[in-house]
Amino acid sequence: MSQYVAAEPGHEPGGDPDGETGHEAGVLPLARPADSFRMLWRHTSGQRGSVTLVGITGLVAALAGLVAPVVIGWLVDVLLAAEVPEAGPLDPAGALWWAAAAVAGAGLVAAACAWAGQAWLARAAEPTVAGLREAVMDRALRIGSARLDGTETGDLVSRVAEDAREVSQAASTVIPLVVQSLFTVVVSGAGLAVVDWRLGLVGLLAVPMYWTTLRWYLPRSGPVYRQERAAFGTRASRLLGGVTGARTLRAYDAQGPELERIHAASAQARDLSIGVFGFLTRAFSRNNRAEAVVLAALLGVGYLLVSGGYVTAGAVTTAALLFHRLFNPIGALVGMFDQVQSAGASLARMAGVIDLPVPERTARLRGGALELAGISHTYDDGTPALHDVHLTIGPGEVVAVVGTTGAGKSTLAQIAAGMVAPTAGTARLGGTELTAADPVSLREHVTMVSQEVHGFATTVAENLRVARPGATAGELQAALAAVGADWVAQLPHGLDTEVGEDGHRLDPMQLQMLALARVALADPQLVVLDEATAEASSAGARRLDVAAAKVLTGRSALVVAHRLSQAAGADRILVMEGGRIVESGTHEQLRAAGGRYAELSRAWFGA
Numbered sequence: 322m323s324q325y326v327a328a329e330p331g332h333e334p335g336g337d338p339d340g341e342t343g344h345e346a347g348v349l350p351l352a353r354p355a356d357s358f359r360m361l362w363r364h365t366s367g368q369r370g371s372v373t374l375v376g377i378t379g380l381v382a383a384l385a386g387l388v389a390p391v392v393i394g395w396l397v398d399v400l401l402a403a404e405v406p407e408a409g410p411l412d413p414a415g416a417l418w419w420a421a422a423a424v425a426g427a428g429l430v431a432a433a434c435a436w437a438g439q440a441w442l443a444r445a446a447e448p449t450v451a452g453l454r455e456a457v458m459d460r461a462l463r464i465g466s467a468r469l470d471g472t473e474t475g476d477l478v479s480r481v482a483e484d485a486r487e488v489s490q491a492a493s494t495v496i497p498l499v500v501q502s503l504f505t506v507v508v509s510g511a512g513l514a515v516v517d518w519r520l521g522l523v524g525l526l527a528v529p530m531y532w533t534t535l536r537w538y539l540p541r542s543g544p545v546y547r548q549e550r551a552a553f554g555t556r557a558s559r560l561l562g563g564v565t566g567a568r569t570l571r572a573y574d575a576q577g578p579e580l581e582r583i584h585a586a587s588a589q590a591r592d593l594s595i596g597v598f599g600f601l602t603r604a605f606s607r608n609n610r611a612e613a614v615v616l617a618a619l620l621g622v623g624y625l626l627v628s629g630g631y632v633t634a635g636a637v638t639t640a641a642l643l644f645h646r647l648f649n650p651i652g653a654l655v656g657m658f659d660q661v662q663s664a665g666a667s668l669a670r671m672a673g674v675i676d677l678p679v680p681e682r683t684a685r686l687r688g689g690a691l692e693l694a695g696i697s698h699t700y701d702d703g704t705p706a707l708h709d710v711h712l713t714i715g716p717g718e719v720v721a722v723v724g725t726t727g728a729g730k731s732t733l734a735q736i737a738a739g740m741v742a743p744t745a746g747t748a749r750l751g752g753t754e755l756t757a758a759d760p761v762s763l764r765e766h767v768t769m770v771s772q773e774v775h776g777f778a779t780t781v782a783e784n785l786r787v788a789r790p791g792a793t794a795g796e797l798q799a800a801l802a803a804v805g806a807d808w809v810a811q812l813p814h815g816l817d818t819e820v821g822e823d824g825h826r827l828d829p830m831q832l833q834m835l836a837l838a839r840v841a842l843a844d845p846q847l848v849v850l851d852e853a854t855a856e857a858s859s860a861g862a863r864r865l866d867v868a869a870a871k872v873l874t875g876r877s878a879l880v881v882a883h884r885l886s887q888a889a890g891a892d893r894i895l896v897m898e899g900g901r902i903v904e905s906g907t908h909e910q911l912r913a914a915g916g917r918y919a920e921l922s923r924a925w926f927g928a
Contacts, residue, residue, distance in 0.1 A: 350674075352672035354665065357669045361449070364456070379438055382434035382501060385428075393642060447489070453671055464677050478558075478561060484550070484668075491663075495664065505650040516636050520619060612651075616645065623637030682758055685758070685759060686766045690713055692748070693710055695746035714847075716877055719893075720878065720880070721894045723888050730851075734851040764845075768848050769849040779821070785835065785839060788840070792842055794816060800842040803868075804868035805871075847879075848872065850879070866884075885922060
């Protein structure tokens with residue numbers, strides 16, 4: 322994308338300051354489950370040794386868990402017969418001590434495995450989640466603002482923050498429990514069959530009952546959790562919009578309607594979460610029914626087998642304890658399905674951003690004129706913005722664009738900056754199409770500054786170095802001097818002053834001066850100013866107009882002018898209406914022509 326002076330977020334989601342995009346804000350795509358897990362597998366490439374160790378410790382812990390049921394069953398037989406058949410007479414008190422020691426030792430082994438598994442899992446999970454979060458941000462920055470402008474701001478924020486946190490929590494809490502539960506179910510089921518094959522067959526009665534629960538649960542759970550995560554994203558978008566737009570809401574006394582929209586989004590998220598809880602409760606009740614039925618059958622069959630002399634009471638005790646040991650793991654697996662599904666939905670949302678295509682752009686730009694030929698543009702919802710626009714800006718020429726709201730000015734500026742690909746026509750700089758230009762080359766040649774500039778929560782120096790990371794302190798001072806930002810020297814620590822919410826607060830004029838200083842530092846061939854000095858007060862506007870004029874000296878420029886005083890000094894002025902250029906000429910020529918510009922000029926400058 323073009324150097325948007327450090328990605329200045331120039332427009333509201335789904336629109337632009339000129340009010341001309343017209344398309345509704347949507348959401349970013351979701352990845353398919355298979356694609357999500359392939360992406361996750363790629364990001365665990367450096368952590369697979371730790372993942373293997375997590376599996377090994379889980380298996381050992383599950384085997385250690387068999388010791389208690391087996392020892393208790395053996396102890397029952399010892400207490401009943403006062404001897405172990407193959408080992409000769411054994412004192413019951415001694416057997417009790419041996420049993421206690423075995424159970425304690427197995428507990429220590431299981432605890433050690435749990436600790437080691439958690440440690441290795443943290444080593445594997447945290448770097449993986451961090452890599453996913455960084456990949457989402459990297460792709461969001463590389464796909465360009467045009468793609469992001471068509472989405473809800475909160476949707477991307479939710480994927481980077483809430484969804485990443487959901488995946489991280491699943492990795493640290495859910496995955497260990499799921500892995501341990503799976504090993505416990507497999508090992509305990511095998512142990513039940515080893516104790517007595519008939520008791521093992523009785524235990525198999527639980528399989529169709531559990532399977533029925535899963536058949537009921539799984540098809541319904543995915544859509545439920547996807548809706549829940551989407552509702553969380555909408556809620557985040559509403560809250561973010563309310564916070565960032567608080568001043569505008571207060572200015573128009575529009576807090577009430579916005580609070581109602583926030584309340585509606587929050588209520589939808591709340592109702593979906595309550596519905597998920599009720600849904601999960603119904604699944605648990607089905608599991609409890611299966612457990613009660615099969616445990617009763619196991620004890621009943623065990624009684625008959627003991628009465629017939631086929632098995633000992635200790636064997637039935639061991640079998641019952643092993644089956645009872647399945648309750649918590651199976652309940653955990655079903656109970657964790659909501660978190661697994663929720664984490665899976667979050668992973669799909671992150672992968673949906675990571676998998677967004679980024680066009681291969683390798684062309685190198687060179688100096689020359691900006692040529693827009695036959696440019697037309699229509700937004701996704703079918704709203705037309707530009708119609709057959711032709712424009713050439715020669716080297717060093719400054720062209721201003723004026724017009725009413727919705728005339729197409731900002732869309733034209735975005736296309737000229739290479740940030741939006743036109744629906745029809747071509748935009749070339751020095752004969753090379755902007756949409757085919759390598760992003761690095763595009764940043765070197767084109768810089769755009771919008772009305773809503775951004776100040777990063779760091780020092781003034783680092784805010785400037787966004788345009789040129791290796792700039793020296795002297796170069797930063799020169800850029801500030803070029804735009805008349807002498808106020809920086811009066812800050813508590815000069816260039817090293819921290820600015821932002823936790824530091825020194827900059828007013829709109831100062832932020833816009835920093836944005837213009839970034840342009841001077843980047844030294845591009847073409848500058849696009851989209852109402853870049855519109856937010857300042859009258860006194861500040863004059864200073865910004867002077868600063869902008871200095872920055873544009875010797876450079877080609879397309880200036881979307883908020884004030885006619887800024888347009889009057891341009892080499893050429895374009896008047897736009899309804900997505901078309903209706904007038905073109907110098908300030909004097911257009912005033913003399915008596916057309917639309919002359920009307921605007923008389924209203925602005927007087928007769």
